[in-house]
Amino acid sequence: xxxxxxxxxxxxxxxxxxxxxxxxxxxxxxxxxxxxxxxxxxxxxxxxxxxxxxxxxxxxxxxxxxxxxxxxxxxxxxxxxxxxxxxxxxxxxxxxxxxxxxxxxxxxxxxxxxxxxxxxxxxxxxxxxxxxxxxxxxxxxxxxxxxxxxxxxxxxxxxxxxxxxxxxxxxxxxxxxxxxxxxxxxxxxxxxxxxxxxxxxxxxxxxxxxxxxxxxxxxxxxxxxxxxxxxxxxxxxxxxxxxxxxxxxxxxxxxxxxxxxxxxxxxxxxxxxxxxxxxxxxxxxxxxxxxxxxxxxxxxxxxxxxxxxxxxxxxxxxxxxxxxxxxxxxxxxxxxxxxxxxxxxxxxxxxxxxxxxxxxxxxxxxxxxxxxxxxxxxxxxxxxxxxxxxxxxxxxxxxxxxxxxxxxxxxxxxxxxxxxxxxxxxxxxxxxxxxxxxxxxxxxxxxxxxxxxxxxxxxxxxxxxxxxxxxxxxxxxxxxxxxxxxxxxxxxxxxxxxxxxxxxxxxxxxxxxxxxxxxxxxxxxxxxxxxxxxxxxxxxxxxxxxxxxxxxxxxxxxxxxxxxxxxxxxxxxxxxxxxxxxxxxxxxxxxxxxxxxxxxxxxxxxxxxxxxxxxxxxxxxxxx
Amino acid sequence: xxxxxxxxxxxxxxxxxxxxxxxxxxxxxxxxxxxxxxxxxxxxxxxxxxxxxxxxxxxxxxxxxxxxxxxx
Numbered sequence: 070x071x072x073x074x075x076x077x078x079x080x081x082x083x084x085x086x087x088x089x090x091x092x093x094x095x096x097x098x099x100x101x102x103x104x105x106x107x108x109x110x111x112x113x114x115x116x117x118x119x120x121x122x123x124x125x126x127x128x129x130x131x132x133x134x135x136x137x138x139x140x141x142x143x144x145x146x147x148x149x150x151x152x153x154x155x156x157x158x159x160x161x162x163x164x165x166x167x168x169x170x171x172x173x174x175x176x177x178x179x180x181x182x183x184x185x186x187x188x189x190x191x192x193x194x195x196x197x198x199x200x201x202x203x204x205x206x207x208x209x210x211x212x213x214x215x216x217x218x219x220x221x222x223x224x225x226x227x228x229x230x231x232x233x234x235x236x237x238x239x240x241x242x243x244x245x246x247x248x249x250x251x252x253x254x255x256x257x258x259x260x261x262x263x264x265x266x267x268x269x270x271x272x273x274x275x276x277x278x279x280x281x282x283x284x285x286x287x288x289x290x291x292x293x294x295x296x297x298x299x300x301x302x303x304x305x306x307x308x309x310x311x312x313x314x315x316x317x318x319x320x321x322x323x324x325x326x327x328x329x330x331x332x333x334x335x336x337x338x339x340x341x342x343x344x345x346x347x348x349x350x351x352x353x354x355x356x357x358x359x360x361x362x363x364x365x366x367x368x369x370x371x372x373x374x375x376x377x378x379x380x381x382x383x384x385x386x387x388x389x390x391x392x393x394x395x396x397x398x399x400x401x402x403x404x405x406x407x408x409x410x411x412x413x414x415x416x417x418x419x420x421x422x423x424x425x426x427x428x429x430x431x432x433x434x435x436x437x438x439x440x441x442x443x444x445x446x447x448x449x450x451x452x453x454x455x456x457x458x459x460x461x462x463x464x465x466x467x468x469x470x471x472x473x474x475x476x477x478x479x480x481x482x483x484x485x486x487x488x489x490x491x492x493x494x495x496x497x498x499x500x501x502x503x504x505x506x507x508x509x510x511x512x513x514x515x516x517x518x519x520x521x522x523x524x525x526x527x528x529x530x531x532x533x534x535x536x537x538x539x540x541x542x543x544x545x546x547x548x549x550x551x552x553x554x555x556x557x558x559x560x561x562x563x564x565x566x567x568x569x570x571x572x573x574x575x576x577x578x579x580x581x582x583x584x585x586x587x588x589x590x591x592x593x594x595x596x597x598x599x600x601x602x603x604x605x606x607x608x609x610x611x612x613x614x615x616x617x618x619x620x621x622x623x624x625x626x627x628x629x630x631x632x633x634x635x636x637x638x639x640x641x642x643x644x645x646x647x648x649x650x651x652x653x654x655x656x657x658x659x660x661x662x663x664x665x666x667x668x669x670x671x672x673x674x675x676x677x678x679x680x681x682x683x684x685x686x687x688x689x690x691x692x693x
Numbered sequence: 694x695x696x697x698x699x700x701x702x703x704x705x706x707x708x709x710x711x712x713x714x715x716x717x718x719x720x721x722x723x724x725x726x727x728x729x730x731x732x733x734x735x736x737x738x739x740x741x742x743x744x745x746x747x748x749x750x751x752x753x754x755x756x757x758x759x760x761x762x763x764x765x
Contacts, residue, residue, distance in 0.1 A: 072702060072760070122759060129756055170704050177730055300710060355706040355729075362730045 076167045080160055083115035087156045094153075108152035112143065116159040135670075138345040145342060149335060161664055165671030172678045173355060180366045180685060186238045186257040186278055191222035194266070204256075205273040215265040221258050224276050225267035227251065232263030239277060240610040241372025257281070280602060281610075284376060285369050292358075293378035295631050299357045303350035310646070314344035317650065336652070343649045346666035347642050356634035356677030363684030364627030370685075372610035373620045380606040383589050384624035387572045389564060390518055390617060393557075393583075394529035394539060396576035397593055398514075398614060399505035403435045406486060407502035417499040419443055420491050424458040424467035432487060432503050455489070466492040473497070485538035507539060514614035515543045521621055526564065528557045528573075528583070557583045574617055576601070591617060627684045634677040645669040696736040699764040700754070703732050708758045715753045721746035734763070 090107040093099050099107075113120075116139070123136040139162055146155035191204045192214045199214060204222035207213055212228060215221050221234070233245040236258045245261055248254055254267055257278040273279055292300075318341030322333045361378030368375050375381050395401050408414040418440035425433035426442040428450070446458040446465070454475070455468010466476055467489060473480045478492045486504030490497070515525055526547045529536040536550035549560050561583055565571045573580075573587035576594060581604040584590030592605035594612035602608050609616045645666060703709060709729045716725040716734075721742035726735045738746065751763050 125759065173704070177732070181731065303707065350707060354710065358706065358729065 073167060073171055076163065079114055080163050080167065083111040083156065083160050083163075086111040086114070087153065087160065091153055105152055108156045109147075112147075112156040112159050115156070115163050116143070119159070119162070138342075138348070142342040142345065145338065158664070158667070162667055162671075165667055169671050169674050169678075172675050173359075176359065176363075176678055176682050179682070180362055186220075187282060188220040188222035188256065188278065192216075204276075207269050207273065209269055209272060212266055212268050215260045215267060217260055217262050217264070219260050221254050221256050221260060221265070221267065222276075223256050223267075223269045223273060224253070224271050225269045226253050227265055228268045229266035230264050232265055233261045235259040235261050237372075239281065239372065241370065241616070242611050242613075281369070281374060284374055284602065284608070285365060287376070293361055293382040293631075295382060295628070295635070296357045296361065296378060299350075299353050299635065303354055306350050306353075307348050310344055310348035313646075314341040314348065317341045317344055340649050340652070343666040344646060347645050347649075347669050353635065353638045353677075355674060356638060356681055357631050359678060359681040360627055360631040360634055360684050363630075363681050364623055367627075367685045368620055368623045371616065371619055371623070373616055373623070374602075374608040374610065375620070375624075376606050376608075380589055381624045381627050383570055384572065384607065384621060385628040387523065387570045387589060387621065389524050389526060389569055389571045391526040391528050391561060391564065391571060391573045391587070392545070392614070393573070393575035393580055394527055394531055394536060395505055397574055398511040398527070398543060399507050399539065401505060401576070403431045403487075403503050404506050405435055405439045405501055406504045406506065409483075409499050409502075413499055415440065417491050417501060420465050420493055420498060421467050421489060421501055423460065424448060424456040424465045424491075428456070432489060435503050436489070436501065463494050466490070466495075484534035486535055504535065505539075507542065508612075508614060510613050510615045512543050514617060515545055517615060517618035518621070519544070521618055521625075523618075523621065528552055528560055530554070530557075554580060554582060558586045561586050572607075572617070574614065591620070623684075630680055630684050634680055637680070638673045638677060641669050641673050694738045694742070696738060698734045698736065700727070700732045700734055701762045701764060702758075702760045703727075703729065704758065704760070708761075712754055712757050715757065716750050719746060719749045719753065722750070725750075 086107060090099070090104060090111070094104055119136045119139050123140040126136060139159070143155040143159050146152075146158065188204050190201055191207055192199050193202055193207050194200075194212045194214060207223055213222060213225070217232070227248055227250050229250060231247070231249040234248055234254060235245050236242055236255070238259065239255055239257045246258075248265070253270070254265070256276040318338050321337050322330070325333065358378070361381055364381050365375050365378065368381075375384070392398050405418070408417055418436065419442070421436045422440045422442040423444060423446050425436045426446070427448055428434075444460050446460045448456050448458045450456055451468065451472060454472040455466070457472075458465040458467065466472060466478065469488065470480055470482070470490060473490050473492060476492070476495065478490075478495060478497050480490050480492075480497050480500070483500060483502065486502040489501045489503060491499055491501065518525055524547070525545045526549065527536060527540045527545045529539075529548070529550045530552055531550055533550040537548050539545075540548035552560060557580065561571065561573060565586075565588065570588045572589040572591055573583050574591040574593055575584055576592065581601075584592060584601075584604045584606075589607060590605045591607045591609060592601035593609045593614065593616075607620060609620070649666070706729045709727045713725055713727045716722055716736075721739055723737040723739045725737070727733070728735070736750070747765065751765075754761050754763060
């Protein structure tokens with residue numbers, strides 16, 4: 070039988086006995102001793118373990134734990150003749166404990182389940198037979214089978230079959246992805262339809278799933294300042310309240326000169342006991358990490374891995390987000406983005422292709438992707454300027470402005486991207502702009518951040534004009550260009566201050582030092598890039614810059630919840646302390662007053678737990 | 694040596710913090726981190742750790758929360 074079930078049965082039995090006894094007392098007025106033994110029986114059934122723990126703890130030299138306080142208070146109640154109250158308080162206390170244990174356990178399991186992307190088993194092909202094994206038993210190079218509805222257990226390359234995979238557990242992306250033979254697949258994704266034969270490219274320990282799990286699980290050990298504050302606070306809180314309780318119990322009767330009056334003592338002792346109840350810091354201690362844990366789980370559900378509560382707290386405070394350009398806001402691949410004049414597009418591209426057809430230069434490749442060369446040519450490369458191509462019928466000049474000027478061709482000045490001017494037989498035909506393509510989500514990502522009140526900066530290694538062009542197009546507040554990786558670090562340090570927490574978003578390939586220098590280093594599109602996962606504080610599994618504002622939103626919400634929890638617990642506890650001190654709770658029966666005090670402890674705890682669970686609920690951004 | 698131990702019936706976060714504190718004082722333990730959410734203890738044991746070290750750790754846990762068990 071589970072522990073909670075046993076506890077529940079004990080509580081029910083004790084409650085039944087107590088109610089019957091109370092009823093009998095009022096109806097047939099029981100003998101005092103019979104009533105006492107019935108109440109004592111109920112009390113023991115409900116709370117023998119509390120008494121036992123209090124006794125053993127006392128032997129170990131630990132005095133002020135909740136078991137001791139409970140024992141003190143209830144035994145005290147028996148001594149002053151409030152039997153029913155003693156039993157009721159014990160029953161209530163145990164109910165509260167049970168509820169609290171249940172709530173903590175449940176929320177803990179819920180959050181853990183949210184993060185559980187672990188594949189339990191895998192079907193591997195051995196000697197032509199399908200064998201079911203644990204994913205960790207599959208060696209590199211072995212082929213495993215994934216059927217519709219199953220989780221892909223290891224990273225690998227598809228050797229046979231095709232299907233749609235749901236990558237949402239890893240990336241948070243809701244649209245399924247089509248995979249075919251020769252394409253790589255990532256563990257933790259779900260095969261939606263069809264059968265895949267996959268060759269493992271790494272063992273389970275190296276798999277994406279194992280890495281993510283390790284990262285997220287270790288996350289809760291990095292404590293946020295709010296958490297450390299609470300730990301420190303509770304260290305002083307409990308002894309302080311206990312000391313106050315002692316003062317409240319002893320001082321007033323002595324000071325008021327009624328040391329001989331038993332009634333005065335009894336009032337103040339009761340108040341002191343209530344103080345003791347409120348002295349347990351459990352609600353505080355649990356609510357803060359639980360809130361952060363919820364936030365971390367919520368973000369990992371969106372494909373955002375946060376490495377610790379501290380980064381979540383920092384992220385919530387971030388006022389400036391610095392972006393790397395290439396690979397973060399842009400796709401990092403060169404492509405023809407513009408042909409001028411537009412109406413001669415095909416003609417200009419074909420001419421350029423004639424000149425570029427034999428080259429492997431990225432510019433040449435992107436031109437040849439747009440148009441095919443229509444004839445052979447003798448091409449001479451002029452280093453740093455461009456190409457001169459001689460065909461049977463005409464000559465093509467294809468290159469930068471310098472090449473045009475050298476050959477006496479007039480051309481307009483263009484400042485963004487890489488410009489390739491095209492001239493035929495000495496006449497200027499037009500130009501092709503080759504640039505890094507801007508990611509379709511980039512503009513929205515910047516807008517969303519501005520809406521959150523965050524300013525944006527772009528730090529780019531690219532030419533000033535190109536960087537400025539992209540930055541203006543996206544509406545970024547500030548742009549700093551022509552920076553080497555070490556310059557990016559110094560620029561970042563200049564922007565950074567205590568008041569201005571700064572996050573840096575990069576692709577993690579050549580900017581690890583910048584990721585490390587930022588208050589929060591965010592690596593994007595990190596699937597498969599180990600270096601980025603190691604250096605960054607936050608890892609975005611998806612190649613989508615809008616995830617930055619999602620992360621920020623989750624962080625803010627989490628921090629708000631954590632603060633609410635701290636405030637709720639403290640306010641209620643202090644309220645009960647003050648009400649007790651001024652005797653307002655005395656008007657209630659002793660038992661009822663105790664109930665209020667217990668509620669201030671357990672109730673607050675449960676309230677904080679429920680509130681923390683809200684951190685897990687974050688609305689998904691609906692993609693247009 | 695790093696060791697991860699699952700814990701059963703660890704009920705209170707405050708107790709987990711207390712356990713951490715007392716286990717860190719045990720000879721042979723380099724560091725101890727208890728993750729209340731995952732009910733898991735991550736131990737970093739030094740060269741001088743013996744079987745007795747584990748026994749002491751388990752006793753420390755028992756002392757603070759009698760119901761809590763280590764699944765070694």
